[in-house]
Every structure is written in C-alpha cells, then in structure tokens.
Amino acid sequence: MSELTVHLWAGLRRFTGGLEVVTVEASSIGKMLDALVAVYPGLGPIFEAGISVAVDGEIINGGRHRPLAPSNEIYLMQRVKGG
Numbered sequence: 475m476s477e478l479t480v481h482l483w484a485g486l487r488r489f490t491g492g493l494e495v496v497t498v499e500a501s502s503i504g505k506m507l508d509a510l511v512a513v514y515p516g517l518g519p520i521f522e523a524g525i526s527v528a529v530d531g532e533i534i535n536g537g538r539h540r541p542l543a544p545s546n547e548i549y550l551m552q553r554v555k556g557g
Contacts, residue, residue, distance in 0.1 A: 480495070480548045502542055
C-alpha cells in the first residue's frame with residue numbers, strides 16, 4: 475500500500491478538523507475511501523450518499539478497484555451529475 479494525498483472539498487473539512495489535504499495508506503479508490511472513513515467516521519454517510527473522485531483531472535465513475543499511486547493527484551468532490 476502507498477501513502478496517498480487526498481484533497482477535500484470545503485464541505486468535507488468539518489469532518490477532518492478543517493484539513494483541506496489528508497493522507498491515507500491505500501492501493502485503490504475503494505481502499506482509499508474505506509481508509510478515510512476509518513480515520514474520519516463522519517465521512518461515511520457523505521460517501522454513502524455519493525461523491526465524485528477525480529484522479530489526475532479525470533472523474534472516475536464506479537472505479538472502486540482502480541489502482542492509485544502516490545504520484546496521483548486525487549480530489550474528492552461533490553457528486554457530479556450529468557444532465
């Protein structure tokens with residue numbers, strides 16, 4: 475597993491003590507989300523309701539198994555819906 479740097483949108487920061495950037499040990503998107511909830515349990519209901527994960531500028535849909543590396547730029551954002 476690798477240490478990943480994850481950027482959070484403003485609405486999530488109240489669950490992380492105001493942190494905009496957090497780090498977790500994980501090897502995939504799903505493991506990253508699970509690790510974040512383990513450290514910051516308040517994120518669980520938000521993640522269950524749905525969020526968007528951007529990796530290197532690409533919104534990933536349904537990619538819990540997608541591998542991640544420390545070099546990836548990772549952002550958690552409010553769910554992006556098409557229209």
